[in-house]
Amino acid sequence: MSIMSQFISTGVFAATFRMMTTVGFAALATLMATKSGIMHMGQEGLMLLCALAGVAGEYFSGSVLIGILLAIVVGIGFNLLYALFVTTCRGDHVVVGVGINFFASGITALMIMAFWKKAGQSDTVEGIAKLSIPLFKKIPVLDAVLGSQNVLFYILILAVVVLWILIYKTPFGLQMRVAGELPLAVACTGKDVNKIRYSCMAIGGILFALAGANISLGQTKAFSKGMISGRGFVALAMCMLGRNHPVYAFFACMMYGYTEALQLRLQGQGASNELLQCIPYVFAIVVIAISGSLRNPAALGKPYPEDAN
Amino acid sequence: MSLIIAVVVGGIIVACLGYKPLEAYRALFKGAFGSGSGWVQTFAQFTPVMFTALAYTISMKAGICNLGAEGQFLAGAMGAALAGVYIPQILPYPIGFVIPLIVGVAVGIGIGAIVAALKYFFNSDIMLISLMFNYVLTLVTNWMAKGPFQGEGVNPTTAPIDPSVYMPLLKKSSQLSIGFFISLAVAIVLQYFLYRTSAGFEFRVVGSNPKVARYNGISSNKILTRALLISGGIAGAGGAVMVLGVNHNFIINLSPGYGWDGVAASLLGGGEPLTTGIGAFIFGAMRAGSVYLGRKTSIPADFISVIEGILIIFIVTPNILKGLSLRNKKEEMKK
Numbered sequence: 110m111s112i113m114s115q116f117i118s119t120g121v122f123a124a125t126f127r128m129m130t131t132v133g134f135a136a137l138a139t140l141m142a143t144k145s146g147i148m149h150m151g152q153e154g155l156m157l158l159c160a161l162a163g164v165a166g167e168y169f170s171g172s173v174l175i176g177i178l179l180a181i182v183v184g185i186g187f188n189l190l191y192a193l194f195v196t197t198c199r200g201d202h203v204v205v206g207v208g209i210n211f212f213a214s215g216i217t218a219l220m221i222m223a224f225w226k227k228a229g230q231s232d233t234v235e236g237i238a239k240l241s242i243p244l245f246k247k248i249p250v251l252d253a254v255l256g257s258q259n260v261l262f263y264i265l266i267l268a269v270v271v272l273w274i275l276i277y278k279t280p281f282g283l284q285m286r287v288a289g290e291l292p293l294a295v296a297c298t299g300k301d302v303n304k305i306r307y308s309c310m311a312i313g314g315i316l317f318a319l320a321g322a323n324i325s326l327g328q329t330k331a332f333s334k335g336m337i338s339g340r341g342f343v344a345l346a347m348c349m350l351g352r353n354h355p356v357y358a359f360f361a362c363m364m365y366g367y368t369e370a371l372q373l374r375l376q377g378q379g380a381s382n383e384l385l386q387c388i389p390y391v392f393a394i395v396v397i398a399i400s401g402s403l404r405n406p407a408a409l410g411k412p413y414p415e416d417a418n
Numbered sequence: 419m420s421l422i423i424a425v426v427v428g429g430i431i432v433a434c435l436g437y438k439p440l441e442a443y444r445a446l447f448k449g450a451f452g453s454g455s456g457w458v459q460t461f462a463q464f465t466p467v468m469f470t471a472l473a474y475t476i477s478m479k480a481g482i483c484n485l486g487a488e489g490q491f492l493a494g495a496m497g498a499a500l501a502g503v504y505i506p507q508i509l510p511y512p513i514g515f516v517i518p519l520i521v522g523v524a525v526g527i528g529i530g531a532i533v534a535a536l537k538y539f540f541n542s543d544i545m546l547i548s549l550m551f552n553y554v555l556t557l558v559t560n561w562m563a564k565g566p567f568q569g570e571g572v573n574p575t576t577a578p579i580d581p582s583v584y585m586p587l588l589k590k591s592s593q594l595s596i597g598f599f600i601s602l603a604v605a606i607v608l609q610y611f612l613y614r615t616s617a618g619f620e621f622r623v624v625g626s627n628p629k630v631a632r633y634n635g636i637s638s639n640k641i642l643t644r645a646l647l648i649s650g651g652i653a654g655a656g657g658a659v660m661v662l663g664v665n666h667n668f669i670i671n672l673s674p675g676y677g678w679d680g681v682a683a684s685l686l687g688g689g690e691p692l693t694t695g696i697g698a699f700i701f702g703a704m705r706a707g708s709v710y711l712g713r714k715t716s717i718p719a720d721f722i723s724v725i726e727g728i729l730i731i732f733i734v735t736p737n738i739l740k741g742l743s744l745r746n747k748k749e750e751m752k753k
Contacts, residue, residue, distance in 0.1 A: 394551065400540075
């Protein structure tokens with residue numbers, strides 16, 4: 110097979126969709142926070158915690174559904190905790206995120222030791238099965254690309270549509286966007302700005318949970334220490350690249366997924382693995398760099414009310 | 419205060435997981451301060467944390483969030499490691515380390531310059547770019563140590579540096595080199611620069627109020643560029659000192675996360691160069707203690723990350739308790 114044909118093989122596209130699911134959910138979760146005015150930097154930590162919760166939930170109950178539910182509970186819980194620190198307690202948004210990442214990387218390592226009595230990696234679990242749709246089986250190319258996806262990929266597409274409607278077509282979406290741009294205006298209509306931010310973070314928590322569940326239950330079927338390794342920050346980058354719009358962010362993540370799939374495919378063909386693994390990050394740097402100043406909501410990262418102390 | 423809360427909360431959380439928190443803290447303390455070699459180890463770990471913390475401090479003073487110290491640290495270390503092997507050593511032993519150190523600093527500055535150039539020409543997001551560079555630089559330095567510059571043997575390290583460029587040690591066969599004093603000197607210079615020079619004053623103006631800076635004709639782009647260069651240089655120096663004084667070659671995963679420790683230490687030190695030393699001392703002690711913790715007890719050394727995380731959150735949200743009472747006050751006002 111020539112090099113060029115690898116760039117467009119069905120295998121690469123299948124891997125693209127597998128790779129983008131995790132980052133896609135995390136980007137959507139980041140987007141919910143950003144739109145409502147919270148500068149989220151704790152993606153790495155949130156995803157780690159949810160990934161572990163998913164594996165632990167399935168390991169101890171035997172049901173993958175319980176695993177996902179536990180991940181969702183953990184995701185909502187910690188994302189709301191993040192919201193509590195930055196809204197009600199008025200902490201610095203970026204640094205709280207860094208703190209959550211620290212905490213998560215430590216606590217997950219301790220938990221692996223406590224639950225499975227070994228360092229670094231959990232026992233394997235069944236995980237989420239691949240979803241094969243009978244209709245696709247009949248179409249050769251579609252089957253090769255989509256046959257290996259799990260249900261979360263389709264939920265991701267659904268989530269993009271739902272979020273687009275929620276953000277741009279509902280009263281709540283309007284309030285949320287204004288809470289990010291000019292919180293005072295929301296307050297003037299008698300709505301509680303922080304309550305809106307909390308709601309957005311709760312929805313974001315569910316999305317982080319699905320991101321974490323996809324990486325541990327969907328892909329590796331186990332939890333290993335530090336398994337997120339930068340994907341959370343990539344999600345933040347893709348969210349910004351997608352102009353904080355769910356549909357654009359989805360396509361940004363698809364581009365990232367493609368670079369990730371490509372580097373996986375090219376591994377073992379002479380070039381160094383380390384250099385190939387750089388490709389997605391270099392891609393992120395380049396696209397962020399050339400897309401220049403990305404406009405973020407005006408009140409991003411600011412507590413409300415601004416002057417209270 | 420934050421430290422006490424973090425220690426207590428961290429203890430409660432690990433107790434819930436079935437560990438013995440008191441045993442953990444005793445081991446941490448013993449590892450860091452229990453013996454003469456514990457103290458030496460604490461100061462040895464203090465050094466790299468101090469460099470990355472100063473790198474973060476100086477960038478924050480100019481109002482930018484340089485989260486790329488980890489990558490710059492590694493790049494500086496690699497630069498020094500290669501300079502210590504491949505360029506002819508013209509200076510004799512006690513001062514031979516100067517040239518590789520300068521190379522390490524230059525590499526760090528170079529990385530900072532790339533970020534600054536992207537900011538200058540494309541107005542890109544500094545925080546995000548510097549963050550992404552961490553991953554790229556980790557991978558690239560790993561590749562260099564495993565690939566083209568691998569020394570003899572099977573270990574993923576570069577060739578050992580020339581003995582003439584070793585940094586003089588403060589104590590024989592320890593990890594404490596004169597890099598310790600270099601880090602302190604950098605802190606003093608930065609303190610002087612920020613509070614006693616007009617260029618430093620411009621830094622603080624841009625950092626605290628960009629609008630005022632603009633009205634007074636201070637180019638914030640110029641200051642941001644300078645801050646990124648200095649920050650990168652200091653982080654690079656940290657890496658170089660680590661290689662020249664401790665490891666004597668570049669081994670993959672050289673840094674257990676010093677770049678991030680630096681963020682925490684800088685915050686704990688209140689964001690001033692001199693007081694950053696306090697933060698770096700505490701994190702150096704934790705790093706030194708964590709080795710002992712991992713060896714002597716069944717508690718993984720990652721325990722300190724939990725404390726660090728809680729500590730960071732409590733430092734930047736001083737009104738976790740006040741925030742709740744603020745709410746009550748507001749409700750009273752409504753009545």
